Amino acid sequence: MKIALHGKLIDDQTIPCLIDLFESLEEYNIDYGLSVEYKNDLIKNGFDVEGRDVFAQGDDISRFDFIMSLGGDGTMLDTVTYSGSDEVPIVGINVGRLGFLATTRKDGISKAISDLVAGNFRVGSRSLIHVDSENDLFKPFNFGLNELTIAKKETSSMIVVHTYVDGEFLNSYWADGLIISTPTGSTGYSLSCGGPLVHPSQKNFILTPVSPHNLNVRPVIVSDESLITFKIEGRSKHFMVSLDSRSLSVDDSAEISVRRETFEAKLVQFDTYKYFDTLRNKLNWGVDARN
Numbered sequence: 169m170k171i172a173l174h175g176k177l178i179d180d181q182t183i184p185c186l187i188d189l190f191e192s193l194e195e196y197n198i199d200y201g202l203s204v205e206y207k208n209d210l211i212k213n214g215f216d217v218e219g220r221d222v223f224a225q226g227d228d229i230s231r232f233d234f235i236m237s238l239g240g241d242g243t244m245l246d247t248v249t250y251s252g253s254d255e256v257p258i259v260g261i262n263v264g265r266l267g268f269l270a271t272t273r274k275d276g277i278s279k280a281i282s283d284l285v286a287g288n289f290r291v292g293s294r295s296l297i298h299v300d301s302e303n304d305l306f307k308p309f310n311f312g313l314n315e316l317t318i319a320k321k322e323t324s325s326m327i328v329v330h331t332y333v334d335g336e337f338l339n340s341y342w343a344d345g346l347i348i349s350t351p352t353g354s355t356g357y358s359l360s361c362g363g364p365l366v367h368p369s370q371k372n373f374i375l376t377p378v379s380p381h382n383l384n385v386r387p388v389i390v391s392d393e394s395l396i397t398f399k400i401e402g403r404s405k406h407f408m409v410s411l412d413s414r415s416l417s418v419d420d421s422a423e424i425s426v427r428r429e430t431f432e433a434k435l436v437q438f439d440t441y442k443y444f445d446t447l448r449n450k451l452n453w454g455v456d457a458r459n
Contacts, residue, residue, distance in 0.1 A: 169196075169285065172229055172256065173306065174203040174247050175238030175263075178213050182263045185274040186215065186238070188262075192281040199229060203250065209210050214270070221363060226308060230254045234284065234436065237262060237270060241356075245268040245301070245412040248296070248433050249309045257291050257351045257434040259284070262435060268355045268450055269313075271441050289438050294368055295392055296429035297411075305416055311429045312412035314353030318400060318424070319345030319408045321417060325380055327402035333394050338375075338410065341385065345378035345408075352433075361389045367443065373426070392428040399423055 171193070178186070193200055201221030223229050229250060236259045237247035244260050251258055260270030261277060272280050275427050278294055285404055298450040299310045320327045329341040349358040358363065363376035364387060373396065376387040390396070400407050403418050414435065417426075448454060 169233050170199040170201070170231065171259075171284075172201050172203070172223060172232040172250070173206060173238065174236040174243070174250055175206050176207075176243045177239045177263055178245070181323055182238070182274070183213065185261075185263055185277055185302075188212070189236075189277050189281075190215070190236075192443040192450055196285050198281070198285075201229075202290065206238075207385045216445055224339075225250055225304060228251075228254060228443075229256055234259050238263055239270065241267060241269045242413050245313055248313045249411075250310075251433065252309075252311075255431055255434050255437045259436045268446065269352070269435070271446060272438065283438050284436075289436050292368070292435050293436050294433040294435055295350050295371065296425050296431070296433055297348065297350050297353075297373070298429040299411055299424065300427070301418075301422055301424045303418065303422055305418065305422070305424070306411050306414060309407045310411070311435050312353075312414075314356045314412050315347050315349040315358060315410075316424075317345055317347045317357060317378075317408075317410040318398060319410070320402065321404060321406050321408040323402070323404045323426050326379075326401060327404075327407060330399040330401070332397045335397075338383065338388070342378050342380055343377040345411045346398070347374075347376040348380060349374040349376060350392070355450075358387070365447065366390070373429075374404060375430075387420065395427050397423065397425040397427055 185208045186327045204222050204224050261272050262270035263274045270297040296311045329346045331338045347358045351368045351370045354366040361376050362379050371392050372389050373392050399447045409418050
């Protein structure tokens, strides 16, 4: 077995977890490689990882059986761009905060390694959103796990996002922005803007306006077999477009479309993982706020 490691957060709290990780890898005689950035960070923090296999974003990583994401959900989103079309299964270790995606706790690293060796896991598929534009926005990593967001920039004025589904006019959103989310991303920015929770097994996009001018405008769920196109206008000539944790400034000439990506993200789920348990725990459902 060979595991790729990628992370962002190294501090006094995560170093003991990393020591546990490397001891577990050595115990089970597991070979591993490191993303270039993560290797440099580990060396700066005193870890002896010289001579290890390294990879960069966009490299073929099919030589690895798994890629382990060490951080929070933001790190998981970044790790998806490393896995890419190779669809290497991702193991999310939550050394960050919320952990909707990175569901394995940092004190469960040794157990996670032993479960990988024993085969005590399943691999879930998550659909990705793909972005096309004349300006080749975000290429070659123009795909994301959570959402694409179109938002106003450096102005208090709303923008207008003219939206079409398979060429049919849907709506002109007068708002601070518009979120186009995958089911996985329904627990993210879309949720905070009033969007619905959608089970990740579903094949949908969720269109959620951000602070719409017309309060009758509600989130809409459409099939992810649809091609959704946008034309943006407003008083400002520049807008912000974000794909997961990556953001770019675009001008009003940009024509953007989204569709479902041809490949998927594969997330490793251990036997203790249950989606609805995660929702209840992370969203504090059933907790008496009066206590």
